[in-house]
Amino acid sequence: MISTADLLQRLRPLHVCVGKTGHISGHGRSLTKLGVEDLRGKRFLEEFEVLRPSAIGSMADLADCQERVIRLRLRRVPDIVLRGLVINDQADGIILDLSFGIAVVDAVRAFDLTAQDFSPSDLAVELLFLQEAKSTAMAASFNLNARLDDARLAAETRALTDGLTGLHNRRAVDGVMHRLEQSQTVYSVLHLDLDLFKDVNDTFGHAAGDTVLKHVAAILRRNTRKDDLLVRIGGDEFLIICPGLVDRTRLATLSETVIRDISAPFEFDGHRIAISASIGIGLSLDVPHLGPERVSDNADIALYAAKRSGRGQHVFWTKELGLTLADMPLSQARRS
Amino acid sequence: MHGLIFRTVETFISDSFGHDTWSKALVMGDVPVTSFEAMLTYDAALLDRVLSGCATILNRPREHVLEDIGTYLVTHQTHAAIRRLMRFGGQDFVELLHSLDELPGRTRLAVPGLLLPGIAVTEHRPHHFSIRCDGGPLGFGHVLVGLLRAMADDYGTLAMVDHIGAKDGSEILQVTVIDAEFADDRGFSLAPQNAATAS
Known part of the structure; x- marks a missing residue:
């Protein structure tokens, strides 16, 4: 019959036997892989720290834990917490059957353990x-x-991008409007429409028209701030949405600069192309709490008024312009 | 069928023969996909077309292509993780053979949904094994041949691995272990040397 010590050694490579004096009387072969030398003869509680249950300070405390699972670590290897079943050895000592538990992944890495360091019935290797x-x-x-x-x-x-100009497209406007509605900041919406654009397309062809649109996009980029949103909402219409910018003087300057740059003639394919632009401006301050759709509609109405009052103009929305195109006073409309 | 199977064929062809060859194989096989994703599922019927496209473009029998895929899985750096996972099966080549019964189960554990044929290993007399693969995908036996040859090499074992035929949807392999210490073992530690990555 195999001796108890041999049996333990074969079956449980990670066990520790502690005599009644609290000294280690034997241990499994794999324990030496954990960076410790032969532990026999050393005091168990000097080598190991019991983490749970707390307040284990003597051999008697340890013996009281029999049939229970305790958590402990080697004082020299504090990173790896072991689990141990305390078994009464019937000779006033204990046998601790240790296991890495879930720490096995770290332990294998730290100590270069091999399959032989685990009992063949142990699922450690399967876990790894x-x-x-x-x-x-x-x-x-x-x-x-x-x-x-x-x-x-x-x-x-x-x-969300307009393929021709690289500006945002109409689909992006919803998201932008939604963000404006959520935000507490003031903003302005500039609705820009090119004058005489149809003539360019009709006279010089669509390639010329596309070049003009790209040219306009470049002008818009050059004259606006990083946070301003530039949208080509279709054909020759653009929106410039300026968060935080509601100063009329600055908006007027911006509009004048953009219109002036667009109105400067440029060469395409040997032809001299001259267009212009009209801008209608809506401010969030004019219609507080009515939402970005309203501000955008106001810009649209103001644009209509700008077109009516002659090309190359910008117009701010005012109450007198009304809330729909139909409201627009005849005197305004007739001025075209 | 699990995308990993298709992805393996794709990386094998691309890594070994170039992306161009892969594109041509898809055309030859009339496969309506340009690239397979490892973690998506595809129509199982596509596998036959992919493999026939590969066999045509490489001008070699489909069985050889499948064997090469098996070898590639274990030897290519892209799939270093697979070699390691195979090495978990046993400490030597014979132990690995005995663990092959568990391969479909282990595979399922690793990747739920990746179904391999049932594998039954019999040791008729010491060092002489037969391996039966039951159920699809048919042709897996040839992949296993290439894979086992490469694994024998990895363990430093001299072994003969052959596919001896298919019958009623089952494929039979024969393995003879000649010398377990023929060459140096490439080595294996339970802890990965660096984080394993997958393609």
């Missing part, structure tokens, strides 16, 4: 396999998610 397999599969999953997310972002950006 699973941990590694899961990390590998998870990495593949993350990889896919990252690529899908990139593709989604790219598609979203494309969906």
Whole structure:
């Protein structure tokens, strides 16, 4: 019959036997892999610190824990917390059957343990396999998610961008309006429409028209701030949304500069192209609490008034212009 | 069918013969996909077309392509994780063979939804094994041949691994271990040397 000590050694490579004086009388072979020399003859509580239950200060305390699972660590290896079942050895000492529990992944890494350091019936190696397999599969999953997310972002950006000018498109306006509605900041909306653009298309062809639109986009970019939103809402119409900017003098200067730059003739394919622009301006301050749709509609009405009062003008919305195009006083409308 | 299977074929062809060859294989096989994702599911019927496209473009029998895929899985740096996961199966090549019964289960544990054929290993007499693979995907036996040859090499074991035929949807492999210490073992530690990555 195999001796008890041999049996323990074969079956439980991580056990510790403690005699009644509190000295270690024997231990499993794998314990020496944890960076400690032969522990035999040393005092158990000097080598190990019992974390739970707390207040284990003597051999008697330890013996009281029999049949219970305690948590402990080697004082020399404080990073790895072990679990141990306390067994009464029937000779006033105890046998501690230790295991790494979930710390096995760290322990294997820290001490270069091999499959031989675990009991063959121990699931430690399976746990390590699973941990590694899961990390590998998870990495593949993350990889896919990252690529899908990139593709989604790219598609979203494309969906909100005007392909010709690189400005935002009409679809982006909803999101912008929504953000403005949420924010507490004041803002202005400039509605810009090119004058004589149809003539360019009709006379010089669509390639010339496209060049003009890109030229206008460049002028808008050059004259606006980083936080201003530039939108081509279709055809030859643009929106400039300026968060925080409601100063009439500055807005007038901005409008005049943009109109002046657009009105400067430029060469295309040997032809001299001359266009201009009209701008209607709505301020959030004019219609507090009515929301960005209202401000945008006001800019539209002001643009209409600007067109009526001659090309190359900018007009601020005022109450007199009314809330719909139909409200516009005849005197205003007739002035065109 | 799990995207990992398709993705493996794709990375094998791209890594070994270039992306161009992969594109051509898809055209030859009339496959309506340009690239497979490892973590998506595809129509199982596509596998046959992918493999036939690969066999045509490489001008070699499909069985050889499958064997090469098995070897590639274990030897190529892209799939270093697979070699490690296989090494968890046993401390030597014979132990690995005995653990093959568990391979489908282990695979399922790692990647739920990745279904491999049932594998039954019999040791007729010492060092002489037969391995039966039951159920699809048919042709897996050839992948296993390439994979086991590479693993024998990894353990430093001289072994003969052959596919001896298919019958009623089952494939039979024969393995003879000639010398367990023929060459140096490439080595394996339970702790990964660096974080394992997947393609």
